[in-house]
Amino acid sequence: MGTAGPGVAGAVVSAITADELRDRLAGLEPIGLGPDGTTRLAWTPELAAAEAWFGEQAQAAGLRVERDPAGSLWAMPDAETPSWGTGSHLDSVRRGGRFDGALGVAAGFAVAERLPGVAVLSFADEEGARFNTPTFGSRALVGRLDVADVLARRDDDGIVLGDAMRAAGVDPAGLADAPTWLGRLRGFVELHIDQTRDLAQLGVPAGAVWSLAARLRLALRFEGRADHAGTTRRGERRDALAAAARLIVDADALAGDDPDFLVTAARMLVQPNAFTTVPAGVRLWIDARTPDAAALMAWRDALERRARELSAATRVAIELETASRSDPVIFDLRLLDELRDLPRLVCFAGHDAGILAPHKRAGMVFVRNATGVSHAPEEEVDMEDAAIAANALLAALERVA
Ligand SMILES: [Zn+2]
Numbered sequence: 001m002g003t004a005g006p007g008v009a010g011a012v013v014s015a016i017t018a019d020e021l022r023d024r025l026a027g028l029e030p031i032g033l034g035p036d037g038t039t040r041l042a043w044t045p046e047l048a049a050a051e052a053w054f055g056e057q058a059q060a061a062g063l064r065v066e067r068d069p070a071g072s073l074w075a076m077p078d079a080e081t082p083s084w085g086t087g088s089h090l091d092s093v094r095r096g097g098r099f100d101g102a103l104g105v106a107a108g109f110a111v112a113e114r115l116p117g118v119a120v121l122s123f124a125d126e127e128g129a130r131f132n133t134p135t136f137g138s139r140a141l142v143g144r145l146d147v148a149d150v151l152a153r154r155d156d157d158g159i160v161l162g163d164a165m166r167a168a169g170v171d172p173a174g175l176a177d178a179p180t181w182l183g184r185l186r187g188f189v190e191l192h193i194d195q196t197r198d199l200a201q202l203g204v205p206a207g208a209v210w211s212l213a214a215r216l217r218l219a220l221r222f223e224g225r226a227d228h229a230g231t232t233r234r235g236e237r238r239d240a241l242a243a244a245a246r247l248i249v250d251a252d253a254l255a256g257d258d259p260d261f262l263v264t265a266a267r268m269l270v271q272p273n274a275f276t277t278v279p280a281g282v283r284l285w286i287d288a289r290t291p292d293a294a295a296l297m298a299w300r301d302a303l304e305r306r307a308r309e310l311s312a313a314t315r316v317a318i319e320l321e322t323a324s325r326s327d328p329v330i331f332d333l334r335l336l337d338e339l340r341d342l343p344r345l346v347c348f349a350g351h352d353a354g355i356l357a358p359h360k361r362a363g364m365v366f367v368r369n370a371t372g373v374s375h376a377p378e379e380e381v382d383m384e385d386a387a388i389a390a391n392a393l394l395a396a397l398e399r400v401a
Helices: 018-026 045-060 102-114 136-141 147-151 161-167 172-184 198-202 240-253 293-314 333-338 352-356 383-400
Strands: 064-067 073-076 083-089 119-123 185-193 206-212 214-223 262-271 281-290 317-326 344-347 361-367
Touching: 018 102, 018 383, 045 064, 045 073, 045 102, 045 119, 073 083, 073 172, 083 102, 083 383, 102 119, 102 185, 102 383, 119 136, 136 172, 136 352, 147 161, 147 172, 161 172, 172 185, 185 352, 185 383, 198 206, 206 383, 214 240, 214 293, 240 262, 240 281, 240 293, 281 293, 293 317, 333 361, 333 383, 344 361, 352 361, 361 383
Parallel strands: 083 119, 083 185, 185 361, 206 344
Antiparallel strands: 064 073, 073 119, 206 361, 214 281, 214 317, 262 281
């Protein structure tokens, strides 16, 4: 790693350097950057600006850019020949960091420039931060997107996803055709920042992910009754927020004491959200993850039982449904073998490479993140580490491609 090695047809491939990655990222960094972090939501002008950067990178690497029916960008050597792909995503959460997604795309171009035949991908709406549609582009690609459902979703401003896509120049009517593009890919390896302190604690610059934990996202609705906060007696109240608060505490408790079972009540909308009114309605989203898929399903059943008890006790109607779920993923073992110099990790976040894994040979390389923080501006990557990871990716792709 970090040294020049034999490349395609015996040509010597120069190593990827920290400076090169820094230079590539420099063009992307100001886009969507505000005082509290980076915000590049799907189908927005900020994302379009990042995609223009993608076009420049592709042109410099001699690659042609096409957009698939889901809006993901492909910088391709040749559309007729299936190729190995690398890359990540250019969208971010609200007030996110500089490296999540972006680093993988920048490193992807560094790799593709050295390895003829490799495609660079930027998947559409990986974070799903605007419409609660995570890994949108990759799920569309493998035919795992409920097209009618997602197209009708609205963002917090009431804009319908289908209209947002159209405004960004992507025809939503073509979304169901995305799987016709899957055949262009032989396999996919994604470089990404570590979203934990795992690598920092191991004291190593990079790691190979062997598995993604199972994940479940629940959407809950609590329907009580709006009433005067001062004049409504305790026995008469049907306080939706009080019921939601109790269920949040229970959701965490039901996960037991397994440190790898993570439950987060991540998002909540309260109606009418007024000082002097008993809350009438709550929408709540709970995210749960564990490497143990059976434990996750048992937790969901227990939470549903608890919700029924709570509903009976509070007279607040509670609806619970699965908004999204993903099974645990095991990445391609031969690829892992090509990354054998790197320590192996389990990852608790969802990634496009994980969506592709049941369909294509897939893998992930993680880069040390000193703070372990992600989805916030505090995420931190040393470009020397990123270069080591990118060279490991380059070497692995060189052998498999
Ligand atoms: Zn990411």
